[in-house]
Amino acid sequence: MxxxxxxxxxxxxxxxxxxxxxxxxxxxxxxxxxxxxxxxxxxxxxxxxxxxxxxxxxxxxxxxxxxxxxxxxxxxxxxxxxxxxxxxxxxxxxxxxxxxxxxxxxxxxxxxxxxxxxxxxxxxxxxxxxxxxxxxxxxxxxxxxxxxxxxxxxxxxxxxxxxxxxxxxxxxxxxxxxxxxxxxxxxxxxxxxxLAIKPSRSERIARLKAAGRLQVHNIDNWIIVTSRIKAFEASACRGLIGMGADVAIVSGNPSNGEVRLSSRSTTEFYEKTGVNLGSDVMEPLGEFIEGKGGGHPNAAGANGRILGDKAALRAVQLIRDAIKREPSPESDESS
Ligand SMILES: [Mn+2]
Incomplete structure:
Protein backbone atom coordinates (compact mmCIF):
# COMPACT_ATOMS: atom_id res chain seq x y z
CA MET A 1 0.00 0.00 0.00
CA LEU A 195 13.57 28.85 19.89
CA ALA A 196 15.32 31.48 22.02
CA ILE A 197 15.30 30.78 25.72
CA LYS A 198 16.56 33.53 27.95
CA PRO A 199 17.99 32.22 31.21
CA SER A 200 16.59 33.66 34.45
CA ARG A 201 18.07 36.89 35.80
CA SER A 202 19.89 35.08 38.64
CA GLU A 203 21.39 32.57 36.21
CA ARG A 204 22.66 35.36 33.96
CA ILE A 205 24.17 37.21 36.92
CA ALA A 206 25.90 34.00 38.03
CA ARG A 207 27.38 33.54 34.56
CA LEU A 208 28.65 37.12 34.49
CA LYS A 209 30.17 36.82 37.96
CA ALA A 210 31.91 33.62 36.91
CA ALA A 211 33.44 35.51 33.99
CA GLY A 212 34.55 38.33 36.31
CA ARG A 213 36.36 35.98 38.72
CA LEU A 214 38.08 34.03 36.00
CA GLN A 215 41.54 32.48 36.24
CA VAL A 216 43.20 31.41 33.02
CA HIS A 217 45.62 28.48 32.89
CA ASN A 218 47.58 27.70 29.74
CA ILE A 219 48.45 24.05 29.31
CA ASP A 220 50.05 23.04 26.01
CA ASN A 221 48.22 25.91 24.24
CA TRP A 222 44.88 24.80 25.65
CA ILE A 223 42.96 27.46 27.54
CA ILE A 224 41.70 26.05 30.82
CA VAL A 225 39.67 28.45 32.97
CA THR A 226 38.51 28.18 36.56
CA SER A 227 36.05 30.30 38.50
CA ARG A 228 33.65 30.19 41.45
CA ILE A 229 30.09 31.24 42.06
CA LYS A 230 27.27 30.34 44.45
CA ALA A 231 25.04 28.46 42.02
CA PHE A 232 24.48 27.73 38.31
CA GLU A 233 27.99 26.25 37.92
CA ALA A 234 27.03 24.16 34.89
CA SER A 235 25.47 27.12 33.11
CA ALA A 236 28.55 29.22 33.93
CA CYS A 237 30.79 26.53 32.41
CA ARG A 238 28.78 26.58 29.19
CA GLY A 239 29.02 30.37 29.13
CA LEU A 240 32.81 30.28 29.54
CA ILE A 241 33.16 27.68 26.78
CA GLY A 242 31.08 30.01 24.61
CA MET A 243 33.58 32.79 25.38
CA GLY A 244 36.45 30.70 24.05
CA ALA A 245 37.75 28.43 26.81
CA ASP A 246 38.72 24.88 25.86
CA VAL A 247 37.91 23.66 29.35
CA ALA A 248 35.90 25.42 32.05
CA ILE A 249 35.80 24.38 35.69
CA VAL A 250 33.48 26.26 38.02
CA SER A 251 32.93 25.60 41.68
CA GLY A 252 29.67 26.40 43.34
CA ASN A 253 29.01 26.88 47.00
CA PRO A 254 25.43 26.08 47.90
CA SER A 255 24.19 27.16 51.35
CA ASN A 256 24.51 23.67 52.87
CA GLY A 257 28.30 24.07 53.09
CA GLU A 258 28.95 21.53 50.36
CA VAL A 259 31.18 22.26 47.41
CA ARG A 260 30.01 21.41 43.90
CA LEU A 261 32.25 21.45 40.87
CA SER A 262 31.10 21.46 37.33
CA SER A 263 33.25 21.15 34.22
CA ARG A 264 32.81 21.32 30.47
CA SER A 265 35.20 20.94 27.56
CA THR A 266 34.95 21.39 23.83
CA THR A 267 34.66 18.38 21.55
CA GLU A 268 37.95 19.43 19.99
CA PHE A 269 39.71 19.31 23.35
CA TYR A 270 38.49 15.78 24.04
CA GLU A 271 39.23 14.55 20.52
CA LYS A 272 42.76 15.94 20.43
CA THR A 273 43.89 15.32 24.01
CA GLY A 274 41.82 12.26 24.90
CA VAL A 275 41.30 13.80 28.34
CA ASN A 276 38.00 12.58 29.75
CA LEU A 277 36.58 15.04 32.29
CA GLY A 278 34.61 12.24 33.94
CA SER A 279 37.15 9.46 34.49
CA ASP A 280 40.39 11.48 34.33
CA VAL A 281 39.36 14.53 36.30
CA MET A 282 36.11 14.52 38.28
CA GLU A 283 36.31 10.93 39.53
CA PRO A 284 39.71 11.37 41.22
CA LEU A 285 38.75 14.89 42.24
CA GLY A 286 35.66 13.55 44.00
CA GLU A 287 37.93 11.53 46.26
CA PHE A 288 40.24 14.48 46.85
CA ILE A 289 37.38 16.67 48.02
CA GLU A 290 35.99 13.90 50.25
CA GLY A 291 32.95 13.35 48.12
CA LYS A 292 32.01 11.84 44.78
CA GLY A 293 32.60 12.74 41.17
CA GLY A 294 32.09 11.50 37.64
CA GLY A 295 30.35 12.19 34.36
CA HIS A 296 30.96 12.22 30.63
CA PRO A 297 34.07 13.06 28.55
CA ASN A 298 32.90 16.64 27.88
CA ALA A 299 30.74 17.30 30.94
CA ALA A 300 31.39 16.13 34.46
CA GLY A 301 31.06 17.19 38.05
CA ALA A 302 31.91 16.42 41.65
CA ASN A 303 30.48 17.14 45.09
CA GLY A 304 32.43 17.23 48.31
CA ARG A 305 33.61 19.26 51.29
CA ILE A 306 37.00 20.77 50.38
CA LEU A 307 37.02 24.45 49.45
CA GLY A 308 36.21 25.28 45.86
CA ASP A 309 39.38 27.21 44.95
CA LYS A 310 41.61 24.43 46.15
CA ALA A 311 39.45 21.85 44.39
CA ALA A 312 39.48 23.77 41.11
CA LEU A 313 43.27 24.05 41.17
CA ARG A 314 43.50 20.34 41.83
CA ALA A 315 41.24 19.75 38.81
CA VAL A 316 43.62 21.82 36.67
CA GLN A 317 46.51 19.70 37.95
CA LEU A 318 44.61 16.52 37.05
CA ILE A 319 44.04 17.86 33.53
CA ARG A 320 47.74 18.74 33.22
CA ASP A 321 48.70 15.21 34.30
CA ALA A 322 46.18 13.63 31.94
CA ILE A 323 47.40 15.69 28.97
CA LYS A 324 50.96 14.55 29.69
CA ARG A 325 49.81 10.92 29.83
CA GLU A 326 47.76 10.96 26.65
CA PRO A 327 49.57 11.18 23.32
CA SER A 328 48.58 14.62 22.09
CA PRO A 329 49.11 15.51 18.42
CA GLU A 330 48.61 19.21 19.28
CA SER A 331 51.43 19.39 21.79
CA ASP A 332 53.78 17.43 19.51
CA GLU A 333 53.35 20.09 16.85
CA SER A 334 53.88 23.00 19.20
CA SER A 335 56.90 21.60 21.07
MN1 LIG B 1 14.74 14.99 15.14
Missing amino acids: NLISLLKSSFHPVILGHHNADPDAVCSMIAVADICRKLNPKSMPKLACDDVSRLSMQVLDRFAPTAEILETVEDGHDLVILVDTNSLLQLGPKLKDVVVNPERTLVIDHHEPNPELDSIAKHAVVRSDRYSACEIIAGLYDEVKLDIGADIANLLLTGMLFDTRRFLYADEDTLVAATRLVRNGADYQACMNS
Whole structure:
Protein backbone atom coordinates (compact mmCIF):
# COMPACT_ATOMS: atom_id res chain seq x y z
CA MET A 1 0.00 0.00 0.00
CA ASN A 2 1.44 3.37 -0.86
CA LEU A 3 1.64 6.25 1.56
CA ILE A 4 -1.33 8.15 0.15
CA SER A 5 -3.75 5.22 0.32
CA LEU A 6 -2.47 4.29 3.78
CA LEU A 7 -3.17 7.77 5.12
CA LYS A 8 -6.46 8.07 3.21
CA SER A 9 -7.67 4.78 4.68
CA SER A 10 -7.32 6.02 8.26
CA PHE A 11 -10.07 7.78 10.20
CA HIS A 12 -8.50 7.63 13.65
CA PRO A 13 -4.74 7.88 13.32
CA VAL A 14 -2.63 8.40 16.42
CA ILE A 15 0.65 10.23 15.95
CA LEU A 16 3.39 9.55 18.48
CA GLY A 17 6.63 11.39 19.16
CA HIS A 18 9.54 10.40 21.39
CA HIS A 19 9.55 11.19 25.09
CA ASN A 20 10.65 14.66 26.16
CA ALA A 21 9.58 15.64 22.66
CA ASP A 22 11.80 18.33 21.15
CA PRO A 23 10.62 20.94 18.62
CA ASP A 24 11.47 18.65 15.67
CA ALA A 25 9.18 15.97 17.13
CA VAL A 26 6.19 18.15 18.05
CA CYS A 27 6.31 20.23 14.86
CA SER A 28 6.51 17.05 12.75
CA MET A 29 3.57 15.54 14.60
CA ILE A 30 1.34 18.54 13.94
CA ALA A 31 2.32 18.58 10.27
CA VAL A 32 1.59 14.86 9.91
CA ALA A 33 -1.85 15.43 11.45
CA ASP A 34 -2.40 18.17 8.86
CA ILE A 35 -1.47 15.76 6.05
CA CYS A 36 -3.88 13.15 7.45
CA ARG A 37 -6.74 15.66 7.58
CA LYS A 38 -6.06 16.96 4.11
CA LEU A 39 -5.92 13.48 2.54
CA ASN A 40 -8.99 12.31 4.41
CA PRO A 41 -11.23 15.17 5.59
CA LYS A 42 -13.00 12.78 7.97
CA SER A 43 -9.74 11.84 9.68
CA MET A 44 -9.51 12.79 13.37
CA PRO A 45 -5.82 12.47 14.22
CA LYS A 46 -4.69 12.45 17.85
CA LEU A 47 -1.21 13.40 18.99
CA ALA A 48 0.59 11.90 21.99
CA CYS A 49 3.99 12.09 23.70
CA ASP A 50 5.15 10.82 27.06
CA ASP A 51 6.19 14.41 27.77
CA VAL A 52 7.03 17.56 25.86
CA SER A 53 10.16 19.66 26.44
CA ARG A 54 9.95 23.16 27.84
CA LEU A 55 11.30 24.60 24.61
CA SER A 56 8.68 22.71 22.60
CA MET A 57 5.96 24.22 24.78
CA GLN A 58 7.32 27.65 23.93
CA VAL A 59 7.25 26.85 20.20
CA LEU A 60 3.69 25.52 20.45
CA ASP A 61 2.55 28.62 22.32
CA ARG A 62 3.87 30.68 19.44
CA PHE A 63 2.78 28.66 16.41
CA ALA A 64 0.14 26.12 17.45
CA PRO A 65 -1.54 27.35 20.63
CA THR A 66 -4.58 25.12 20.13
CA ALA A 67 -2.67 21.91 19.42
CA GLU A 68 -3.56 19.17 21.86
CA ILE A 69 -0.82 16.72 22.77
CA LEU A 70 -2.00 13.85 24.95
CA GLU A 71 0.11 11.84 27.37
CA THR A 72 -1.71 8.56 26.89
CA VAL A 73 -3.73 7.00 24.07
CA GLU A 74 -7.01 5.16 24.34
CA ASP A 75 -7.92 2.28 22.05
CA GLY A 76 -9.89 2.80 18.88
CA HIS A 77 -7.17 4.09 16.53
CA ASP A 78 -6.76 2.52 13.10
CA LEU A 79 -3.22 3.71 12.31
CA VAL A 80 -0.19 4.49 14.46
CA ILE A 81 2.38 6.94 13.10
CA LEU A 82 5.74 7.24 14.86
CA VAL A 83 7.51 10.50 14.16
CA ASP A 84 11.14 11.48 14.83
CA THR A 85 11.89 8.08 16.35
CA ASN A 86 11.91 4.47 15.19
CA SER A 87 12.34 2.82 18.56
CA LEU A 88 9.62 1.80 21.01
CA LEU A 89 11.98 2.50 23.88
CA GLN A 90 12.13 6.15 22.86
CA LEU A 91 8.35 6.46 23.16
CA GLY A 92 8.62 6.23 26.92
CA PRO A 93 6.76 4.03 29.40
CA LYS A 94 3.27 5.48 28.87
CA LEU A 95 3.18 4.91 25.11
CA LYS A 96 5.46 2.03 24.18
CA ASP A 97 2.53 -0.45 24.27
CA VAL A 98 0.42 1.51 21.78
CA VAL A 99 2.34 0.08 18.83
CA VAL A 100 0.99 -3.43 18.20
CA ASN A 101 0.09 -3.97 14.55
CA PRO A 102 2.93 -3.52 12.01
CA GLU A 103 0.41 -3.56 9.13
CA ARG A 104 -1.12 -0.40 10.57
CA THR A 105 2.05 1.34 11.69
CA LEU A 106 4.00 3.99 9.82
CA VAL A 107 7.38 5.35 10.90
CA ILE A 108 8.64 8.74 9.67
CA ASP A 109 12.12 9.36 11.00
CA HIS A 110 15.65 10.56 10.32
CA HIS A 111 17.60 8.53 12.92
CA GLU A 112 19.60 5.42 12.11
CA PRO A 113 17.16 2.54 11.57
CA ASN A 114 16.72 0.45 14.65
CA PRO A 115 17.08 -3.33 14.19
CA GLU A 116 13.52 -3.80 15.47
CA LEU A 117 12.07 -1.43 12.85
CA ASP A 118 10.77 -4.21 10.56
CA SER A 119 8.90 -5.83 13.40
CA ILE A 120 7.35 -2.50 14.45
CA ALA A 121 6.15 -1.15 11.14
CA LYS A 122 5.43 -2.39 7.64
CA HIS A 123 5.44 1.22 6.44
CA ALA A 124 8.46 3.42 6.92
CA VAL A 125 9.91 6.63 5.61
CA VAL A 126 13.29 6.50 7.30
CA ARG A 127 15.94 8.81 5.86
CA SER A 128 18.98 8.86 8.10
CA ASP A 129 20.69 11.18 5.59
CA ARG A 130 18.23 13.98 6.49
CA TYR A 131 18.90 16.41 9.30
CA SER A 132 15.43 16.54 10.82
CA ALA A 133 12.07 14.80 10.69
CA CYS A 134 10.56 18.15 9.67
CA GLU A 135 12.73 18.18 6.54
CA ILE A 136 11.42 14.74 5.54
CA ILE A 137 7.85 15.82 6.18
CA ALA A 138 8.26 19.01 4.13
CA GLY A 139 9.22 16.65 1.28
CA LEU A 140 6.19 14.43 1.95
CA TYR A 141 3.86 17.33 1.17
CA ASP A 142 5.27 17.28 -2.36
CA GLU A 143 5.11 13.55 -2.61
CA VAL A 144 1.41 13.48 -1.74
CA LYS A 145 0.84 16.71 -3.74
CA LEU A 146 -0.43 18.94 -0.96
CA ASP A 147 0.25 22.62 -0.34
CA ILE A 148 1.96 23.70 2.86
CA GLY A 149 0.09 26.51 4.62
CA ALA A 150 1.90 29.29 6.47
CA ASP A 151 1.10 27.80 9.91
CA ILE A 152 2.64 24.46 9.04
CA ALA A 153 5.53 26.14 7.23
CA ASN A 154 6.42 27.97 10.46
CA LEU A 155 6.34 24.74 12.45
CA LEU A 156 8.41 22.76 9.94
CA LEU A 157 11.03 25.49 9.63
CA THR A 158 11.28 25.77 13.43
CA GLY A 159 11.78 22.00 13.75
CA MET A 160 14.48 22.15 11.08
CA LEU A 161 16.22 25.09 12.76
CA PHE A 162 16.26 23.21 16.04
CA ASP A 163 17.57 19.87 14.82
CA THR A 164 20.15 21.36 12.46
CA ARG A 165 21.33 23.72 15.21
CA ARG A 166 20.35 26.70 13.04
CA PHE A 167 21.74 25.00 9.89
CA LEU A 168 25.08 24.01 11.36
CA TYR A 169 24.20 20.52 10.09
CA ALA A 170 22.66 20.91 6.66
CA ASP A 171 23.20 20.35 2.96
CA GLU A 172 21.76 21.73 -0.25
CA ASP A 173 18.50 19.79 0.08
CA THR A 174 18.01 21.10 3.61
CA LEU A 175 18.51 24.69 2.53
CA VAL A 176 16.23 24.29 -0.48
CA ALA A 177 13.53 22.82 1.76
CA ALA A 178 13.94 25.72 4.19
CA THR A 179 13.72 28.30 1.42
CA ARG A 180 10.54 26.72 0.13
CA LEU A 181 9.01 26.91 3.61
CA VAL A 182 9.80 30.63 3.71
CA ARG A 183 8.16 31.01 0.29
CA ASN A 184 5.13 29.21 1.71
CA GLY A 185 4.80 31.86 4.39
CA ALA A 186 7.16 30.81 7.17
CA ASP A 187 8.47 33.83 9.07
CA TYR A 188 12.17 33.05 9.45
CA GLN A 189 12.80 35.56 12.24
CA ALA A 190 9.74 34.45 14.19
CA CYS A 191 10.88 30.82 13.92
CA MET A 192 14.34 31.75 15.23
CA ASN A 193 12.80 33.77 18.08
CA SER A 194 10.49 30.94 19.06
CA LEU A 195 13.57 28.85 19.89
CA ALA A 196 15.32 31.48 22.02
CA ILE A 197 15.30 30.78 25.72
CA LYS A 198 16.56 33.53 27.95
CA PRO A 199 17.99 32.22 31.21
CA SER A 200 16.59 33.66 34.45
CA ARG A 201 18.07 36.89 35.80
CA SER A 202 19.89 35.08 38.64
CA GLU A 203 21.39 32.57 36.21
CA ARG A 204 22.66 35.36 33.96
CA ILE A 205 24.17 37.21 36.92
CA ALA A 206 25.90 34.00 38.03
CA ARG A 207 27.38 33.54 34.56
CA LEU A 208 28.65 37.12 34.49
CA LYS A 209 30.17 36.82 37.96
CA ALA A 210 31.91 33.62 36.91
CA ALA A 211 33.44 35.51 33.99
CA GLY A 212 34.55 38.33 36.31
CA ARG A 213 36.36 35.98 38.72
CA LEU A 214 38.08 34.03 36.00
CA GLN A 215 41.54 32.48 36.24
CA VAL A 216 43.20 31.41 33.02
CA HIS A 217 45.62 28.48 32.89
CA ASN A 218 47.58 27.70 29.74
CA ILE A 219 48.45 24.05 29.31
CA ASP A 220 50.05 23.04 26.01
CA ASN A 221 48.22 25.91 24.24
CA TRP A 222 44.88 24.80 25.65
CA ILE A 223 42.96 27.46 27.54
CA ILE A 224 41.70 26.05 30.82
CA VAL A 225 39.67 28.45 32.97
CA THR A 226 38.51 28.18 36.56
CA SER A 227 36.05 30.30 38.50
CA ARG A 228 33.65 30.19 41.45
CA ILE A 229 30.09 31.24 42.06
CA LYS A 230 27.27 30.34 44.45
CA ALA A 231 25.04 28.46 42.02
CA PHE A 232 24.48 27.73 38.31
CA GLU A 233 27.99 26.25 37.92
CA ALA A 234 27.03 24.16 34.89
CA SER A 235 25.47 27.12 33.11
CA ALA A 236 28.55 29.22 33.93
CA CYS A 237 30.79 26.53 32.41
CA ARG A 238 28.78 26.58 29.19
CA GLY A 239 29.02 30.37 29.13
CA LEU A 240 32.81 30.28 29.54
CA ILE A 241 33.16 27.68 26.78
CA GLY A 242 31.08 30.01 24.61
CA MET A 243 33.58 32.79 25.38
CA GLY A 244 36.45 30.70 24.05
CA ALA A 245 37.75 28.43 26.81
CA ASP A 246 38.72 24.88 25.86
CA VAL A 247 37.91 23.66 29.35
CA ALA A 248 35.90 25.42 32.05
CA ILE A 249 35.80 24.38 35.69
CA VAL A 250 33.48 26.26 38.02
CA SER A 251 32.93 25.60 41.68
CA GLY A 252 29.67 26.40 43.34
CA ASN A 253 29.01 26.88 47.00
CA PRO A 254 25.43 26.08 47.90
CA SER A 255 24.19 27.16 51.35
CA ASN A 256 24.51 23.67 52.87
CA GLY A 257 28.30 24.07 53.09
CA GLU A 258 28.95 21.53 50.36
CA VAL A 259 31.18 22.26 47.41
CA ARG A 260 30.01 21.41 43.90
CA LEU A 261 32.25 21.45 40.87
CA SER A 262 31.10 21.46 37.33
CA SER A 263 33.25 21.15 34.22
CA ARG A 264 32.81 21.32 30.47
CA SER A 265 35.20 20.94 27.56
CA THR A 266 34.95 21.39 23.83
CA THR A 267 34.66 18.38 21.55
CA GLU A 268 37.95 19.43 19.99
CA PHE A 269 39.71 19.31 23.35
CA TYR A 270 38.49 15.78 24.04
CA GLU A 271 39.23 14.55 20.52
CA LYS A 272 42.76 15.94 20.43
CA THR A 273 43.89 15.32 24.01
CA GLY A 274 41.82 12.26 24.90
CA VAL A 275 41.30 13.80 28.34
CA ASN A 276 38.00 12.58 29.75
CA LEU A 277 36.58 15.04 32.29
CA GLY A 278 34.61 12.24 33.94
CA SER A 279 37.15 9.46 34.49
CA ASP A 280 40.39 11.48 34.33
CA VAL A 281 39.36 14.53 36.30
CA MET A 282 36.11 14.52 38.28
CA GLU A 283 36.31 10.93 39.53
CA PRO A 284 39.71 11.37 41.22
CA LEU A 285 38.75 14.89 42.24
CA GLY A 286 35.66 13.55 44.00
CA GLU A 287 37.93 11.53 46.26
CA PHE A 288 40.24 14.48 46.85
CA ILE A 289 37.38 16.67 48.02
CA GLU A 290 35.99 13.90 50.25
CA GLY A 291 32.95 13.35 48.12
CA LYS A 292 32.01 11.84 44.78
CA GLY A 293 32.60 12.74 41.17
CA GLY A 294 32.09 11.50 37.64
CA GLY A 295 30.35 12.19 34.36
CA HIS A 296 30.96 12.22 30.63
CA PRO A 297 34.07 13.06 28.55
CA ASN A 298 32.90 16.64 27.88
CA ALA A 299 30.74 17.30 30.94
CA ALA A 300 31.39 16.13 34.46
CA GLY A 301 31.06 17.19 38.05
CA ALA A 302 31.91 16.42 41.65
CA ASN A 303 30.48 17.14 45.09
CA GLY A 304 32.43 17.23 48.31
CA ARG A 305 33.61 19.26 51.29
CA ILE A 306 37.00 20.77 50.38
CA LEU A 307 37.02 24.45 49.45
CA GLY A 308 36.21 25.28 45.86
CA ASP A 309 39.38 27.21 44.95
CA LYS A 310 41.61 24.43 46.15
CA ALA A 311 39.45 21.85 44.39
CA ALA A 312 39.48 23.77 41.11
CA LEU A 313 43.27 24.05 41.17
CA ARG A 314 43.50 20.34 41.83
CA ALA A 315 41.24 19.75 38.81
CA VAL A 316 43.62 21.82 36.67
CA GLN A 317 46.51 19.70 37.95
CA LEU A 318 44.61 16.52 37.05
CA ILE A 319 44.04 17.86 33.53
CA ARG A 320 47.74 18.74 33.22
CA ASP A 321 48.70 15.21 34.30
CA ALA A 322 46.18 13.63 31.94
CA ILE A 323 47.40 15.69 28.97
CA LYS A 324 50.96 14.55 29.69
CA ARG A 325 49.81 10.92 29.83
CA GLU A 326 47.76 10.96 26.65
CA PRO A 327 49.57 11.18 23.32
CA SER A 328 48.58 14.62 22.09
CA PRO A 329 49.11 15.51 18.42
CA GLU A 330 48.61 19.21 19.28
CA SER A 331 51.43 19.39 21.79
CA ASP A 332 53.78 17.43 19.51
CA GLU A 333 53.35 20.09 16.85
CA SER A 334 53.88 23.00 19.20
CA SER A 335 56.90 21.60 21.07
MN1 LIG B 1 14.74 14.99 15.14
